[in-house]
Amino acid sequence: MSSDLSQPRGASVDKPTQSDPIEAAEGSCRPRKLPPAPPPIERPFADRLVRLPEVLRLCALSRSTLYNKVATGHFPKQVRLGANIVAWYESDVLAWMQSPT
Incomplete structure (x- = not known):
């Protein structure tokens, strides 16, 4: 019988060394640095x-007109919720509807 059988099943015999290609690949990856998030806007109520x-339904605007107004600052900016998801605060949209520019 060899000495390997005296250890419990699943026990590691050798620690991975730096020359191990998997360990070296994992060690060389650095996490990506993201820019700091802007401070949250204080809202006195749940919006x-x-x-x-x-x-688009509330404002009766086309998609391109809406985004042109956002780009020129004549409509509230959207809030990014995810990689491909944006939304607007309802109170900002309703306030714009009271005095559209």
């Missing part, structure tokens, strides 16, 4: 987020 279809 509902509305997605693009509802904003």
